[in-house]
Amino acid sequence: DVKVTQSSRYLVKRTGEKVFLECVQDMDHENMFWYRQDPGLGLRLIYFSYDVKMKEKGDIPEGYSVSREKKERFSLILESASTNQTSMYLCASSLGQVGDTQYFGPGTRLTVL
């Protein structure tokens, strides 16, 4: 079974702090994704990566950056956390073949005070 893990289930940070959210997958997947989920808005793509050291902006990249130094690990960075970044953050990975699905981690609920 595919396993996608995220470093924290719950996180509380203060405005202005630098925040790192870590995601690790154990199935040698090419693609990795970061989403945020807010009520009534579904999942919105922040960034994705289709290879090591490669990254692409999603629909809402402002205020975020990412890092993919190793194939299995994809980090989301909030350079200076703000209260409007309080949300559920979901990481996903996929093999990168036609018709493949994304496998999701359990999510990190981030609260910025």
Added chain:
Amino acid sequence: AQKITQTQPGMFVQEKEAVTLDCTYDTSDPSYGLFWYKQPSSGEMIFLIYQGSYDQQNATEGRYSLNFQKARKSANLVISASQLGDSAMYFCAMREGYSSASKIIFGSGTRLSIRP
């Protein structure tokens, strides 16, 4: 323009009844894929079913089936014989194109509640 539309924010269904969750999509790409995910209260997104735009038959996975009507651009999820454990948020999603780096776009979700 919204590409994935789920018009039912919430639904209540009696246990053992069948339920249909609506999803319409908008794309001009002839190659696309449609997905349904389930998100229980634990938060994890669980893949349920996939339909490719060129698939001739509607996809089925156990109690889940996808009612794919290409001309109407709809991809409704049908759950037969609903169970209490089916209570969750359900998301419809679409990938345009078959590139390995294609994004998946999600709808806003439908919260399904099963009554005993």
